[in-house]
Amino acid sequence: MLAPKARWSIGNADEMLVETFVRELQVDPLVARLLVLRDIRTVPDAEQYMHGGVQYYLDPYLLDGMLPAVERIRLAIKNEEFIRVYGDYDADGVSSTSLMAHLLKGLGARFDTYIPHRIREGYGLNRGAIDLAKEQGVDLLITVDTGISAVQEIAYCQELGLDVIVTDHHEPPDELPQALAVINPKKPGCPYPYKHLAGVGVALKLAHALLERLPEELLEFAALGTVADLMPLTGENRLIVKQGLQRMQDSAYSGFRALIGVSGIDNKEVTASHIGFSLAPRINASGRLEAADIAVKLLTTTDDQEAEQIAYELDALNKERQLIVEEMVKEAFVLAEQQMAKGLDKVIVVVKEEWNVGVVGIVASKIVEKFYRPTLVLSLDPATGIAKGSARSIAGFDLHKALTACDEWLDHYGGHQAAAGMSLNQIHLDAFTQKLNELAAATLTEQDYIPLFKADAVCSLPDVPIASIEQLEKLAPFGMGNPAPKFMFADLLLGEIRTMGKEKQHLKLALSQAKEEVSCAVEAVGFGKGNLATLMAPAAKVDVLGELSINEWNGVRKPQIVMQDLRITHMQLFDWRGAGQLSAKLQVLENNLASSNQKSVKTPAVVLFDEADVNRFTSTAFQLGDDVPYWVVQDDEQVRPGNEAARLNDFAHMQDIILYTIPRSIASLQSVLQQASGMMRCYPVFAELGPDSGSTLPSREMFKMLYGTLQKDGSLNVQDVRIMTSFSKRSGLSPAMIQFILSVFEELGFVDRQGPHVRLQASPAKKDLTASRLYQHRLHRQEVESIVMYSSAKELEQWIAEQLQKEHHLLEEII
Secondary structure, eight states, X not given: OBOOSSEEEEOOOOHHHHHHHHHHHOOOHHHHHHHHHTTOOSHHHHHHHHHOOGGGOOOGGGSTTHHHHHHHHHHHHHTXXXXXXXXXXXXXXXXXXXXXXXXXXXXXOEEEEEOOOTTTTOSSOOHHHHHHHHHTTOOEEEEESOOTTOHHHHHHHHHHTOEEEEEOOSOOOSSOOOOSEEEOTTSTTOOOSOOOOOHHHHHHHHHHHHHTSOOGGGHHHHHHHHHXXXXXXXXXXXXXXXXXXXXXTTOSOHHHHHHHHHTTOXXXXXXXXXXXXXXXXXXXXXXXXXXXXXXXXXXXXXXXXXXXXXXXXXXXXXXXXXHHHHHHHHHHHHHHHHHHHTTOOSSEEEEEETOOGGGHHHHHHHHHHHHOSOEEEEEEETTTTEEEEEEEOOTTOOHHHHHHHTTTTEEEEEEOSSEEEEEEEGGGHHHHHHHHHHHHHHHOOGGGGSOEEEESEEEOGGGOOHHHHHHGGGGOOOBXXXXXXXXXXXXXXXXXXXXXXXXXXXXXXXXXXXETTEEEEEEEEETTOGGGGGGSOTTOEEEEEEEEEEEEETTEEEEEEEEEEEEBOSOEEOOOXXXXXXXXXXXXXXXXXXXXXXXXXXXXXXXXXXXXXXXXXXXXXSOOGGGSOEEEEOTTSOEEEOSHHHHTSOGGGOSEEEEEEOOSSHHHXXXXXXXXXXXXXXXXXXXXOSSOOSOOOOOHHHHHHHHHHHXXXXXXXXXXXXXXXXXXXXXXXXXXXXXXXXXXXXXXTSEEEETTEEEEOSSOOOOOGGGOHXXXXXHTHHHHXXXXXXXXXXXXXXXXXXXXXXXXXXXHHHO
């Protein structure tokens, strides 16, 4: 077995509607199913979804506050008043600011742009920036991607006689700022039907109203900010991103061309993923480590050389940011584990002095990815005692709602369900953390703490030829709210298992499947899943959940699965019989268990089938001391812990079982398998450690002959090679056979060893040979060997699976 990382949910589509779409739209059945699963219910809606154009954009004047905003801006332009665009330092804010700069420049306005410094000024409007605007003769302040919570700051603007227009998309507070106009689709009473615009989307609607046409030339900026801010790619956002990406393929802007170039992207194939993972991080790097003005300069310059220079600066900043994040993540993981160990394991809150506040949101995302808990990462200023940070959430936990419930301790906060920012005094951290954990405990169930991966359909490999995969692009762009299609493939046969990457961190599988005499093979890659390679047996059947793509290499195009998750639902056998370097194998296994997503026990269990094996095992086996838990099989076939590491674990819960020595009997092996009820992976070694190696059972006449010799000679020096060789020739017994018979006599109390000499006991109790454990072991040896030594790996796996199945049926009967 191999446990999946997440719960899997398979979509359930209306089959009649699927057939209607196939017939009316002439699309692949797979595409039709995906349309239905995305809640497309009519043919016209499906047409719009796949081919929608400018005619589907909403009227910008449906946004409350648009009319007075347009009138005031036009008046400012007419009277040559000085306008300042006040943005935010993230990619959405930079995109919004740049879009407004291009708009106002085209309208002939007198204007400039301003983005507060993340470290020195923090998020949003601040009094220092307002005073500076007044000093510099600003007449009209237009906020983009910020301002909805700036009640006091905008009141201060009014005192100074400075007009303010707010454009924002964040959750509005109970009290709205008294600006000249407030444009936010989430504002109470706003009739605008689509509520999920990014900050740059709201800026685009303002441009739409001012120009009295859709400003298609500005769609690239809107696409960049929408994807970067993780807005759902539905409704109007889908149109913005789809058409913005098309324009990026041959951008008219020096900044976009330079940014795409330095990111190593083929500008003919820019996708939403490229924005999210390549373009946006470089834009964000400026605001995280320096000042965001440089990114605005990139997106507004018309000088190719300047754009290229700035793009390289941002690329360097992004690499620096990656190193900072890597170090902070290591520290944050330790702090997160320490907090969870204290019982506060519902919401993670980690704080450290002078962390780079510009990257705390990225670190929070990394913690969520590892622990799947709502997470807050804060940087503490030791001089002021103020902790500032960012939060990221999981499905089912509304961050903004939770922060609102904690507002008595917060100086500032804002955001939405999935992401938020906040600041508070360190004296409130304990109470704040406790309250968040209480809120999560009341809101989330245990299931909510297990990630949920949704697949659109269950397919077989022959169901998805290249032609079908190509048609999936009709549903692009993919991102939040419109995820890339995911499919589940069951019972795939494993071929090659490989790892890739500098640190072998990625997994590559060769998979195959046959259906109705059609056999198909694909390659599957799993990024960051390299540690699962040693937990997959070559004979296993694998279930995979992932995305389909086309891999093109040297002109050859092949289907490929990008794996999000995988599982093996049957017990796996890893044949270690006769293998060398067992210590190295065990070390690799332990490392991969520790770093994998496999839950519960992170160490394998070793089974020794005889007490006589213990000394030899502990002195000559893996040489890893008490780190390796081992169990010893008793005469009653029950296992007992052999060391402290074993006593700290329950054998029934161990998932990786190493059968290290050879069983005394088939019954002994069956008993161990029954006790190993939690076993997912079995590693048979069946090493020979005891003195009774070999499978030939001496006859009773041989036992009598050796006994008679001892009676006649009185003793036997078993360490004298000359005597033993002579005796072996006279008796016809091999030295190993003589040693075995003497060991049985010793076990039964017939002989006594005194140094090198073996002598008969004076008056031994009468016992049958079958009372000897060694004799019984050798008696059953041939039967044991036929199963554990002479079977193939497949035969042994099948035999063990049958024993486990018998136990399962027995339990069912008892229940």
